[in-house]
Amino acid sequence: MTIREIEQQIIEEFLVFDNWMDKYQYIIDLGKSMPVIQESAKTEENLIKGCQSRVWLDCREEDGRLYFSADSDAIITKGIISLLIRVYDGHTPQEIIESEIEFIDTIGLRSNLSPTRANGLVSMLKQIKLYAVAYNEKIEAEKSKEDMEEEKYSIEQVQKNVITALKQVFDPEIPVNVYDLGLIYEVNVQENRNVYIKMTMTSPTCPMAEDVVSDVNNAVSDAPGVKGVQIELTFEPEWDESRMSEEARLELGLM
Amino acid sequence: MLISYTAMSGTSNNIIARTRKMVPALGLTMNGQKLVYLDNAATTQKPKQVLDFIQKALTENNANVHRSMYELSDRATTAYEAARKKVCEFINAPSVENIIFTSGTTASINLVADTFCRSLSFGDEILIEADSHHSNIVPWQLAAQRVGAIVKVIPTDIFCGRGKSGKLVVEALQELLTNKVKILALTHISNITGLHNPVKEIISAAHAKKIPVLVDGAQGIVHSEVDVQAMDCDFYAFSAHKIYGATGVGVLYGKKELLEQLPPYMGGGDMVETVSYEKTTYAPLPLKFEAGTPNFIGAASLTPALEFAEYLSSGSVGEALKAEEQKITQYMLDILLKDNDVELYGTPDAQNMGKSPIFTFNIKGINAGDLAQLLDKMGIAVRSGMMCAEPLLNSFGATSALRASFAPYNTMEEAEYFVSCLNRARKMLV
Numbered sequence: 001m002t003i004r005e006i007e008q009q010i011i012e013e014f015l016v017f018d019n020w021m022d023k024y025q026y027i028i029d030l031g032k033s034m035p036v037i038q039e040s041a042k043t044e045e046n047l048i049k050g051c052q053s054r055v056w057l058d059c060r061e062e063d064g065r066l067y068f069s070a071d072s073d074a075i076i077t078k079g080i081i082s083l084l085i086r087v088y089d090g091h092t093p094q095e096i097i098e099s100e101i102e103f104i105d106t107i108g109l110r111s112n113l114s115p116t117r118a119n120g121l122v123s124m125l126k127q128i129k130l131y132a133v134a135y136n137e138k139i140e141a142e143k144s145k146e147d148m149e150e151e152k153y154s155i156e157q158v159q160k161n162v163i164t165a166l167k168q169v170f171d172p173e174i175p176v177n178v179y180d181l182g183l184i185y186e187v188n189v190q191e192n193r194n195v196y197i198k199m200t201m202t203s204p205t206c207p208m209a210e211d212v213v214s215d216v217n218n219a220v221s222d223a224p225g226v227k228g229v230q231i232e233l234t235f236e237p238e239w240d241e242s243r244m245s246e247e248a249r250l251e252l253g254l255m
Numbered sequence: 256m257l258i259s260y261t262a263m264s265g266t267s268n269n270i271i272a273r274t275r276k277m278v279p280a281l282g283l284t285m286n287g288q289k290l291v292y293l294d295n296a297a298t299t300q301k302p303k304q305v306l307d308f309i310q311k312a313l314t315e316n317n318a319n320v321h322r323s324m325y326e327l328s329d330r331a332t333t334a335y336e337a338a339r340k341k342v343c344e345f346i347n348a349p350s351v352e353n354i355i356f357t358s359g360t361t362a363s364i365n366l367v368a369d370t371f372c373r374s375l376s377f378g379d380e381i382l383i384e385a386d387s388h389h390s391n392i393v394p395w396q397l398a399a400q401r402v403g404a405i406v407k408v409i410p411t412d413i414f415c416g417r418g419k420s421g422k423l424v425v426e427a428l429q430e431l432l433t434n435k436v437k438i439l440a441l442t443h444i445s446n447i448t449g450l451h452n453p454v455k456e457i458i459s460a461a462h463a464k465k466i467p468v469l470v471d472g473a474q475g476i477v478h479s480e481v482d483v484q485a486m487d488c489d490f491y492a493f494s495a496h497k498i499y500g501a502t503g504v505g506v507l508y509g510k511k512e513l514l515e516q517l518p519p520y521m522g523g524g525d526m527v528e529t530v531s532y533e534k535t536t537y538a539p540l541p542l543k544f545e546a547g548t549p550n551f552i553g554a555a556s557l558t559p560a561l562e563f564a565e566y567l568s569s570g571s572v573g574e575a576l577k578a579e580e581q582k583i584t585q586y587m588l589d590i591l592l593k594d595n596d597v598e599l600y601g602t603p604d605a606q607n608m609g610k611s612p613i614f615t616f617n618i619k620g621i622n623a624g625d626l627a628q629l630l631d632k633m634g635i636a637v638r639s640g641m642m643c644a645e646p647l648l649n650s651f652g653a654t655s656a657l658r659a660s661f662a663p664y665n666t667m668e669e670a671e672y673f674v675s676c677l678n679r680a681r682k683m684l685v
Contacts, residue, residue: 020286020632025683028625053624053655074622075684076629114628116640 003095006087007103014107023107024076031079037071048123053077055124059131064139065090066132077117080109081124088128093136097129153225158189162197165223169215172208176251178216182243185234193227195220204235267575274572275664277302277563288634291669296446296474296613296660297638298496304559305499312552320551321525321542334555339541341558345565346491347482348508352540355507355514356554360473361390363492363507364440366544367469370517371438372398379404380435382466384452385411386423386445388644391471395440407431413650421448421601421651422608425457432464439468441488443475444611447644447658448601451479451609458487467513473497477662478611480568483508500560501553507544514540521546567663576663583661583670584612590674591616600651612661615642621684623657629680635673 001009017023041058048055053074060067068085072078087103088096104110110118153161166179166187178184178199186198197220201209213231220229241254265273275281280300283290292300318328320335339351348354357363372381372395381395385408392406399406410427412418432439439461444451454475458468469490475481476493483491490513495504509517519526519537524547528536537543567576588610591599596619603610617623627639638658641648648656659673 021629021683024629024632028683053622074625076622076625112632114624114631117624117628 003087003091003099003101007101007106010083010086010103011106020108020112023112027079027083028075029079030082031072031075031077034071034078034082034085035069037069041069042071048120048127053117053120055081055120057081057124057127057131059128059135061093061135061138064092066093066096066135068128068131077120080121084124084128093132093139096132097136101125153193155189155191155193158193158195158223158225159187161223161225162187162189162195162220165219166216169212169219171202172211174202174252176244176248178212180245180248180251182245182248183212183239189226193225194230195223195226195228196230196232198232198234200234200239202239204238209233267578270572270575271579271664271666274567274576275666277304278664279303279306281664285634285636286632288632291635291672293659293661293665293669293673294636294638295477295662295665296497296642296658298502299477299499299662300664301499301501302559302563304563305501305556308559309501309552309556312555316555317552319548331551331555334558335549335551338555338557341561342506342508345481345561346476346508347484349484350511352511353483353508353514355509355541355544356549357492357505357507357544358503358550359496359505360471360492360494361394361505363490363505364391364469364471365394366507366520367438367490367492367509367517368394368398368440370520371467371513372402372404373518375399375402375404375437377403378435379437380433381406382409382431382436382439383407384409384423384440384442385414385650386421386448386450386452386644386647387440387442387471388446388473388642388647390473390643391440391442392646404437405435407436411647411650418604419602419651420450420604421445421647422450422604423452425453428457428460432460432466434464436461436464436466439466441468441470443470443472443481444478444609444613445601445644445647446474446613446660447615447642447647447656449474449478449611449613449615449660450601450603451475451611454488455486462487467510474611474613477564478613479609489513495553495557495560498560499563501550501556503550504553504557506557511540514544517544519543519546523547579665579667580612580661580663582667583665584610586667586670587612587614587659587674594618596620598651598653600648600653600656612665613658614660615648615656615658617653617656618681621681623655625684626657626677626680629683630673630676633676633679635676637673 014023017026037056037058042056046056046058048057053072055072055077057070067089070081070085087101163179166184167177169178171178171181184199188196213233217229217231220226278300312334316330316334318331320332322328339354342354343351357366381399381404383392383395383406395406409431410424412420412422412424415424417424441454441457442452443454454470461468467489470488472481472491472493477498489510491508493506496502526538526543526546528538566572591597591614597616599616601615623639627637630637640655642658
């Protein structure tokens with residue numbers, strides 16, 4: 001779900017309650033059921049400045065997405081953070097930075113908080129965005145480092161690396177690698193270092209086809225300079241022994 | 256301008272109801288509920304007499320004071336000086352010269368701390384109380400820093416392991432009142448514990464060693480009858496807004512000989528006699544300490560404000576309200592003390608020990624801010640946080656607390672409503 005969709009869900013949940021005591025009860029229950037933060041995460045660094053009650057907010061990144069955990073000595077504050085976490089958890093830093101959340105005003109939360117608590121809420125939102133900005137910078141830095149590495153190899157070099165890698169993948173039935181066997185019809189390294197491979201199997205009914213394609217994918221992905229791999233399996237034209245290299249034929253005693 | 260209150264008769268409930276009607280804010284609704292205002296230690300609600308007075312003063316008597324020859328300015332000056340006279344009578348000061356208008360308790364204390372401590376030397380001591388609020392701690396620290404003086408603290412029982420009531424340990428004075436002590440800053444009634452300190456006893460101990468004493472009367476002016484001559488304090492400080500007057504106005508009472516010795520605090524405006532570029536002579540008391548245009552409208556509102564305070568404490572009204580207040584205090588103490596999960600800060604250790612209806616406490620495992628927020632939704636205004644007395648609150652092992660503080664216009668019914676709402680909020684939060 002997008003940030004906007006989760007917000008909409010929360011707004012609808014709050015429509016059920018017609019008075020603020022019930023809304024508070026709901027927020028309190030959210031606060032009570034929130035997963036407990038590890039004591040080790042309750043550091044001075046994670047403490048949010050400007051909150052009347054003490055609030056700790058921790059953030060970790062996994063596969064380019066951010067996950068938050070938090071705690072507070074005030075249960076209403078904790079409930080409010082749990083709403084914020086629900087909205088932001090699992091989104092990319094970019095999505096979080098670009099988001100402008102509305103639910104706090106729509107459900108009337110901001111206007112129903114005391115001014116000191118409303119300031120605390122602003123501080124929490126600010127902290128979440130600060131985390132997102134920090135992780136965004138980190139991710140960008142890693143990406144540009146990768147890009148630099150890729151550019152170390154020319155397209156021709158990557159082509160060679162791919163072929164070397166293909167020569168490490170063996171047909172499960174014939175003790176010859178897929179390249180010398182002539183299963184690879186085309187290797188095309190694109191400008192962005194994505195590799196397009198067109199290949200076939202010795203027979204359209206080959207029971208190991210999936211394994212072979214997967215092995216090829218893994219080997220090529222790991223080849224230096226390769227960014228992505230796209231494999232097309234074809235039986236047009238059909239494979240025959242004439243496609244084998246001389247080495248392969250020698251190996252199999254066909255020469 | 257004098258506002259006369261007609262003597263009231265009737266049942267105690269009638270008296271209370273009629274008194275409440277005089278304070279329009281008490282009829283407000285908050286979050287759809289009738290307002291129950293229990294943050295009187297922070298500020299009090301204003302009677303209609305004060306509101307009307309301010310409106311009239313701004314409409315009909317507004318001109319700068321002490322400056323001009325025209326009728327309008329005369330009216331403003333007369334109202335301003337009438338309020339000084341009223342304050343003088345209210346605290347039984349010898350003369351209007353002893354009454355200085357400031358911007359509040361904090362400003363009054365800063366004035367004394369700053370000017371008095373200029374003559375202190377390195378190593379001199381300033382004695383303050385552990386149960387003081389920040390306004391009676393920080394000005395002394397600032398003044399001490401400038402001259403290299405030392406601030407020492409009269410402890411409460413908690414600080415010396417003699418109990419946990421929050422009561423001041425007067426016995427500690429024997430040791431603390433050394434020759435090095437140059438001034439003593441007392442708190443009449445603590446804004447956290449509501450406990451009445453034995454100021455008279457402490458003052459006479461200090462005077463025996465020729466040490467002048469300032470008394471912070473921020474709460475004392477509301478909850479006790481102040482007679483500065485009987486108390487024999489050298490300075491007494493309070494704010495108008497805590498005793499039904501306007502905000503931004505305070506009073507500093509000072510003994511004449513001391514005020515005369517002190518250098519001026521701020522310069523400018525009406526605090527001078529003659530000014531040349533080389534030398535200035537200062538106006539006589541009390542104007543010497545009233546630099547710039549004073550808050551003359553706010554200060555003048557002390558006349559109706561103190562009249563209202565007198566009305567609340569005298570005659571049949573006084574009796575009815577006093578009885579109600581005692582009922583409330585007893586009820587609140589019973590409820591809070593019998594509850595094992597409640598930690599009350601400031602328990603009177605004896606029946607006859609003075610405690611004003613200020614109740615600061617925590618409920619185990621519950622955040623005071625959460626309670627205050629839910630109580631607000633039920634129409635109740637109470638304070639949560641540090642109450643500007645962080646060191647004292649910390650001594651109780653608390654980082655924040657809830658405070659319900661009552662004024663004479665609060666009722667037993669409100670106390671009971673507060674307790675039932677507190678229980679409801681507590682159930683929600685546990």
